[in-house]
Amino acid sequence: MTTPEIAAYGAWRSPITTDLITSQTIGLGQIWLDGEDIYWSELRPSEKGRNVIVRLKDGEVSDVTPAGYNVRTRVHEYGGASFLVVNGTVYFVNFADQRLYRQSADSAPQAITPEVAKRYADAIFDHQRQRIICVCEDHSVTGQEAVNTVVSIGLTADSTPQQLVAGNDFYAAPRLSPDGSRLAWLSWNHPNMPWDGTELWIAEVQADGFLGKAEKIAGGREESIFQPQWSPDGTLYFISDRTGWWNLYRWQNQTVEALTEITAEFGKPLWVLGMRTYDFESSDRIICTYTQEGIWHLASLDTKTKQLEPLPNPDTEISSLHTTPGKVIFIGGSPTEQTAIVQLDLASKQLEVLRRASEVKIEAGYLSLPQAIAYPTSDGKTAYALFYPPQNQDYTAPVGEKPPLIVNSHGGPTAAAGTSLDLSIQYWTSRGIAVLDVNYGGSTGYGREYRQRLDGQWGIVDVDDCVDGARYLVEKGAVDGNRLAISGGSAGGYTTLCALTFRDTFKAGASHYGVSDLEALARDTHKFESRYLDRLIGKYPEQQQIYQERSPINFTERLASPVIFFQGLEDQVVPPNQTEAMVTALRVKGVPVAYLPFAGEQHGFRQAENIKRSLEGELYFYSQIFGFELADAVEPLRIENF
Incomplete structure (x- = not known):
């Protein structure tokens, strides 16, 4: 066994490269079972972020989706549930035109919905009536908010969707009973998000295929329902957080009955459909x-x-x-x-x-295992995080040196830090940089009360929990208090920018398509999140002052730490003008700033070369700011005012 080489934290050579992450790793998505065959979707960064349906049949794995098609829906912008399979025939949404296609084993995909500005998702098959039932999002009227409905679609080319359910702002999970006689679905309205409050409805399916009188059986403004599903014997089950925790229930004999009553979460925030x-x-x-x-x-x-x-x-x-x-x-x-x-x-x-x-095997000596920590917060509560210390079997740091730390603020903000092996985290730790993946107040997995810690407090509670987590590790002697960075994407990017602007704990930061102007976000974002801030911040424009007080763009004079920005130029969730306004302000002020825009990317990067460039760009940025030499050559980037 060789003796580890002594090298500064950040300067360790790692086998976990960006090429390994992007070219040999795929994203696994939706699963669908069709008899004995198993189908799933794969996000492939090496194919420009294309999503492909794959089938496992008789022990053989093969691609189903032909070249030129990208299986991805844009309903709610985040998509999900973009295909279904019925007796070997695949129905899928193509990203480029958002039309629904039918693809049989012996024919090329054929569009079955008209070429209009409508999007489809979360589909099921109605065997009795030989049609598809799904969520539809209509963007055909320019200048008006999209209209969401539940529709049925015939199986022939250019079928005209028939409206089944309408009147609410959002719909999800249309589900037919086994005998096809009843349809269940979820709905909710502004300003709620689906994890705040949804309603579960059912209705009889009439002889003409339309629905009879609908009945609400669970849910409301302060109760979140998740995944309604019929059992094989025709009983409707669902998940509700009516006790403060997402547990399993069923509706039987006109009564809702609890099946589990434990302090655990069986549900998730419905950011993508079909979970x-x-x-x-x-x-x-x-x-x-x-x-x-x-x-x-x-x-x-x-x-x-x-x-x-x-x-x-x-x-x-x-x-x-x-x-x-x-x-x-x-x-x-x-x-x-x-x-x-x-x-x-x-x-x-x-x-x-x-x-x-990924088929890549990483030796255990290069892997940092997460350490679950809980620590006190500024508001007297407890926050949670996963701490990844530096780990590389080939290196050790000089005596007395402590590692830099990247605090990761996840998106959502109601998402949660995952525990599965994430090579984008190991990319840092194997180079000698510690990572703290924070489940700040508002994160999922700790009950409704913990999620609601963020109500009216976005930009405060999340920031404090990230700051307190970093300080906790500094006090424990685990990291270098002079080399603390914070990084996050989307909502996590907002937390990042707030922490850098309104606190003085972090010495550098990275914003990946992050929010900097809450007013701009309230005025210019997509329908799904257009009223999200009502709960997180307050009503707009009635509480405009709060929006202004918590927008980093309005207080760039307080921001003295270097920041690097990454932005997709086709982002409809956080438009590029937010990032560009922040970059301009820092440029004028004289704060060190770097900006990497990516053409062809939306909210989150899917193309291999852009994932590679953003990871390496962030590493290069920290090496310059924190003053450590890189073990491998990385393409430099311009840091203005530095």
Whole structure:
């Protein structure tokens, strides 16, 4: 065994390169079961961020989506649930035109919706009436807010969608009962987001295919319903946070009945459509997943006895769960394994990996394992985070040196730090830079009360929790208090910019398509989030002063730390003008600033060369600001005023 080389933190050579991350890693998305065949979607950075449907049939894996097509819907801008499969025929949304296509085994994709400004998602198949039922988002009227409905679509070319449900601002999860006689769906209205309050409705499907009188059976402005689903025997199940925690319920005999009553979250914030945390192995058995203290668990629930029993599984992060009799298929990951599509045999308890996000194997000596920490916050509460110390078996730091720290503020802001192996985190730790992935107040996984810590306090609670986390590690002697950086994307970018502007803890920062002007965001963003700030900040323009007081763009005179900005030029969530205004202000003030815009990218980067450039650009930026030599050559970037 070789003796580790002594080198400064940040200057360690790592086998975890940007080429390895981008060219040999894919994103695993939606799963769909069609008989014995398993389908899933793959996001491929090496193909310009194209999404491809893949099929596992008779032990062979093959691409279904032909070249020139990108399977991705833009409903709510974040999409999700972009395809379904029925007896080998695939129906999918193509990103370029947002039309719904039919693709059979022996023919090329054929559009079945008109060429108009409508988007489709979260589709199911109505076998009795040979049609598709899905969410529709109509952008055809210029200058007006998009209109969301539930529609039915025929299977022939250029079918005219028929409206089934309308009148609410948003819809999700249209689900038919097994006999096709009833339709259930979720709806909600401004200013709520789906994790704030949704309603669960059902209606009879009439002989002509339209719906009879609708009945609300659960939910409201202060109750979030997630994943309604019919059991094989025709009972409607769903997840509700009416107790403060997302637990499982069912509606039977006109009554709502709790199936689980534990301090755990079976649900997730519905940022993307089609999310699933449970499924029916039979009418008497549900296979489900839930999170406690940031760790996801797999379990079996007896629908008669309500007994919840854990299932053996090494994964700590689980999503997109589906079942067939005797088997469970899901996307799983752990601190030592990247996400993979996994199949669990319920009889033998054997796990089989069907597809990995990456076939790259990283030696354990290069991997930093997350350490769950809890620490006191400025408002007298407790915040949570995952701490990743530097780790590289080939290096050790000089005696007495402490590592730089990057505090990661996740997006959402109601998302959560994941526990599966993330090479973009290991990219830093294997070079000698510590990472703190913060689940600040407002994050999911700790109950409704913890989510609501952010109500009216965005830009305060999240910032304090990030600052307090960094200070906690400094006080413990784990990191260098003079080399603290903060980085985040989207809402996490806003937290980053607020921390750099209104606090003096961090010496540098990186904003990935982050919000800098809350007023601009309130006036100029897409429908799904257009009233999100009502709860996080206050009503606009009635509480305009608060918006102005919490917008970093208005206080650039307070910002003295260097910042690097990354921005997709086709971003409809946080438009480029927000980032460009911030860059201009810092440029004029004389603060060191760097800006990397990316043509062809939306909200979040999907193209390999842009993911590579943003990672390497951020590393180069920190090396210049914190004064450490890089072990590998990285393309320089211009840092103005430096």
